[in-house]
Amino acid sequence: MRNSEASKERILEAAMAEFSAYGIAGARVDRIAKAAGCNKNLIYIYFESKEKLFTTVLEKNLVRVYQExxxxxxxxxxxxxxxxxxxxxxxxxxxxxxxxxxxxxxxxxxxxxxxxxxxxxxxxxxxxxxxxxxxxxxxxxxxxxxxxxxxxxxxxxxxxxxxxxxxxxxxxxxxxxxxxxxxxxxxxxxxx
Amino acid sequence: MRNSEASKERILEAAMAEFSAYGIAGARVDRIAKAAGCNKNLIYIYFESKEKLFTTVLEKNLVRVYQExxxxxxxxxxxxxxxxxxxxxxxxxxxxxxxxxxxxxxxxxxxxxxxxxxxxxxxxxxxxxxxxxxxxxxxxxxxxxxxxxxxxxxxxxxxxxxxxxxxxxxxxxxxxxxxxxxxxxxxxxxxx
DNA sequence: ACAAACTAACTATCTGGTTAGTTATAACCT
DNA sequence: AGGTTATAACTAACCAGATAGTTAGTTTGT
CATH class of the missing domain: 1.10.357.10 (Tetracycline Repressor, domain 2)
Known part of the structure; x- marks a missing residue:
């Protein structure tokens, strides 16, 4: 298979950069897809919506704070x-x-x-x-x-x-x- | 004349509320116009662009900080x-x-x-x-x-x-x- | 009549989200 | 081993609604 976990990870990384730079309203899903080197639709398959992608990114990174x-x-x-x-x-x-x-x-x-x-x-x-x-x-x-x-x-x-x-x-x-x-x-x- | 200064003031007030709630990217010019009770085009005549309207609102209110x-x-x-x-x-x-x-x-x-x-x-x-x-x-x-x-x-x-x-x-x-x-x-x- | 104040309607572009379809991989069958 | 099939992974093209900004014109006070 063409590694779906790796794709998800790349999307999350690109989303982190995009959201941190532009916020939710300012972020562009197209830009995230391009930076992640994948099709935009994959984002919607894996993360449902822009807003949910944001909260996923936030939660994922917030866990690190609590752990570290x-x-x-x-x-x-x-x-x-x-x-x-x-x-x-x-x-x-x-x-x-x-x-x-x-x-x-x-x-x-x-x-x-x-x-x-x-x-x-x-x-x-x-x-x-x-x-x-x-x-x-x-x-x-x-x-x-x-x-x-x-x-x-x-x-x-x-x-x-x-x-x-x-x-x-x-x-x-x-x-x-x-x-x-x-x-x-x-x-x-x-x-x- | 139909008071232009008052219109500008109303726009600035509405813009303050809109920008403070949604930020620059999230703010909607249509919404500001409606809240100010004026035509959207007036905003562009008086303030040139959404971004310039934001900085105008910010500067105007920041002056208060320095004064007070x-x-x-x-x-x-x-x-x-x-x-x-x-x-x-x-x-x-x-x-x-x-x-x-x-x-x-x-x-x-x-x-x-x-x-x-x-x-x-x-x-x-x-x-x-x-x-x-x-x-x-x-x-x-x-x-x-x-x-x-x-x-x-x-x-x-x-x-x-x-x-x-x-x-x-x-x-x-x-x-x-x-x-x-x-x-x-x-x-x-x-x-x- | 003239200019300032204001407006309705329009446009080009962008954007989140969707659809319909293609490709790669592994499991299964013979 | 070679062919078949099911399915997970992925993609190109598309769409409807929204949005910043514009145009062309109207109203109003002097």
Whole structure:
């Protein structure tokens, strides 16, 4: 047989590039087919519609995040650092996330909500056991850490607000990021 | 005359709503015309093209940010708080910014770059005079503050990562945000 | 009468999705 | 081994609706 799995894979790769560059509305199925070196109809046979192809690409790549990045409430600085590295290493995925957020407002997959709830619970526990300070609510902490760690990607609403060269030498940024997270989670003299 | 200025205004308002909802590629000129209650051709007479209409809408609304939000390197916590309030009060503009960032990668207006450079310079000076700590580079501080302050808007790449109800009672978030900025800029015991 | 403000109808092109058909491969039969 | 067949993999050509942008003309105030 003329390998169908390989074809699917090529389509998914081409779709990733296309969607990350143009979003759902801006993506062109013809362009994806051409880049994948296959007939457009194959896309519809394998993935049903443009929108479903998008969510397939997103889910597939999002799995990697959950697998590669274990949340660690006892060492949030390291988690933030790893998330930062991942974001810098995968700008396409960050763009995909941003597109999804803007274009698929309604769709908030159960998986993501569950994952969020678990993180919040972990943070709460870490605060109760004194591993991290109670300076901030778990809710604030989570969003703060996530946005800080991904603030240097294309997903930043202010775009290239940051020095475009900054991400070429990410080591310094990462150090500062970890320092910042440590500050936000450290016990202070005012603590009871 | 049948007021042309008012028509332009109505078009700009309708365009704001349309672009913020669907982005450039997803926006429909017909829909904008209908919402503005005018003929589609008027849009092309007044604004030349869909893309130019978008940038016009963006620039017009961005001016408000620069006018209403004076950067204050000597009180960054307050600046962050005001930026947060503004972002919460103007979700459409935040979305517009996000779209612009994704869809117009190349276009980075001089105004924005200049404004950034000015802020960096101010931060540097504030550090030299000891107004804020030198714990972080001005570059890191600026991006950190901007992303933190806008992390609870639709512009967040992780979408409704945060509790959807959180932004309904923003006062608590704002307090935490200001506290966080104070932590990041405060002199610590380790300082020389 | 004149020009600015506005409109209805049109067009060329694009685009997601479909149809109808072809080619390669493996299993089966003799 | 050679021929037959079923089917999975793939393709070229097509279509209907949508869409940015245009044209040619009408209304309205002065």
């Amino acid at each position: 990045l274990a949340f660690a409430s006892q060492d949030l600085a390291s988690y933030a650092g790893r998330l930062f590295d991942f974001a810098i290493a995968n700008p396409d995925l960050m763009r995909l996330l941003a597109w999804s957020n803007l274009e698929q407002a309604a769709t908030s997959s159960n998986e993501r909500v569950t994952s969020r709830d678990a993180k919040i619970a972990e943070l709460q526990k870490a605060q109760e056991t004194g591993q991290i300070a109670e300076t901030f609510t778990p809710d604030f902490l989570l969003t703060a850490i996530m946005t800080l760690a991904t603030g240097w990607t294309a997903a930043n609403p202010f775009g290239l607000l940051h020095d475009p060269q900054a991400t070429k030498h990410p080591a310094a940024l990462r150090k500062d990021l970890e320092k910042a997270v440590r500050l936000l989670t450290a016990h202070t003299s005012e603590d009871s | 939000l004076a950067f204050a390197s000597q009180d960054l916590a307050s600046y962050a708080g005001r930026l947060f309030d503004f972002a919460i009060a103007n979700p459409d503009l935040m979305r517009l910014l996000a779209w612009s960032n994704l869809e117009q990668a190349a276009t980075s207006s001089n105004e924005r770059v200049t404004s950034r450079d000015a802020k960096i310079a101010e931060l540097q000076k504030a550090q030299e005079t000891g107004q804020i700590a030198e714990t972080f580079t001005p570059d890191f501080l600026l991006t950190a503050i901007m992303t933190l302050a806008t992390g609870w808007t639709a512009a967040n790449p992780f979408g409704l990562l945060h509790d959807p109800q959180a932004t309904k009672h923003p006062a608590a978030l704002r307090k935490d945000l200001e506290k966080a900025v104070r932590l990041l800029t405060a002199h610590t015991s380790e300082d020389s």
